[in-house]
Amino acid sequence: MNYTHLNLYDYFYNLVKQIPEGCITTYGELARALGDIRAARAVGYMLSINQDPDKIPCYKVVHTDRRMGKYALGMDEKEKRLRKDGIRISNGIVENFRERFFSDFKTDYPLKKLQDEQENIASMANFRDGIDEDNFSAIDVSYDGRRGYGALISYNRGEYSIINIEMEVDFPYIPGYLGYRETPFVEKLADGVDGVLLIDANGLLHPRKCGLATFAGVVMDRATIGVAKSLLMGKLDDNGYIIYNNEKLGYAINRHTIVSPGNKISLESSIRKIKLLGKGKYPYILKQAHNETVAMRKRRLPS
């Protein structure tokens, strides 16, 4: 199963280049041009790692409430560049915000298209048991800017083994779109390793029923279980289940161990498996995978 490989960084920086001379826009407006207001923080993040502030004019992006916002080259520099464009600033507030506000981006709202794709992928997930659960692997990824460090720790046929990889990412973290960021790691790490994949994320417990565990599970036609450390959405009922729109989508083993099925496994089996593995706590194998990715990243940091 294939899916859209979109370089959201490139797409985004091209949107920023569209802001006309003498105009400003907001983080939120750029997020809407991407297709989802929930990308607003990712907009700030992508601007913060902008490698070319002269060609990609991120100084033109300000807060919705007219505050100037931050700038990697310093607030004074942002104010200076804005003033040069005729933007009036007083006490860090944009005075002529209204007449200089630009929102007419030429865009095809890529995140909306990805949402449609997620719904389609979700419709292909199945939650029937049948896969051998005795062999399993845990996957996690750490980041340093656009560089990602992924690790897989597997317990197969009584033996532990570890695989790690390093790749550049072309998609930032945006709540609801983790599949597009991390599926490439899952595919590469789990290729040739059999058994159930435990993924540090949600599966069914997702606004479009397509968290990373489901997304990657369907793409790879593999059994996956999502084990998140915090609640993305929904409410806990009296029995520990997580309910969203009157549907049971997940289960909280504890406050920091949120289980939802990804693909080719039921919610009940997912709960049983993770409860057993972690003895009611966050499974150690997932913690190990996380520790490994952090170690990889620190090893690579400039010495």
Place this chain on the structure above:
DNA sequence: GCGACAG
């Protein structure tokens, strides 16, 4: 004004 917001 404070929390939500997978990683």
Place this chain on the structure above:
DNA sequence: ATCTTGTCGC
């Protein structure tokens, strides 16, 4: 996730 340029809703 890292230590970092947000927004909305209660």
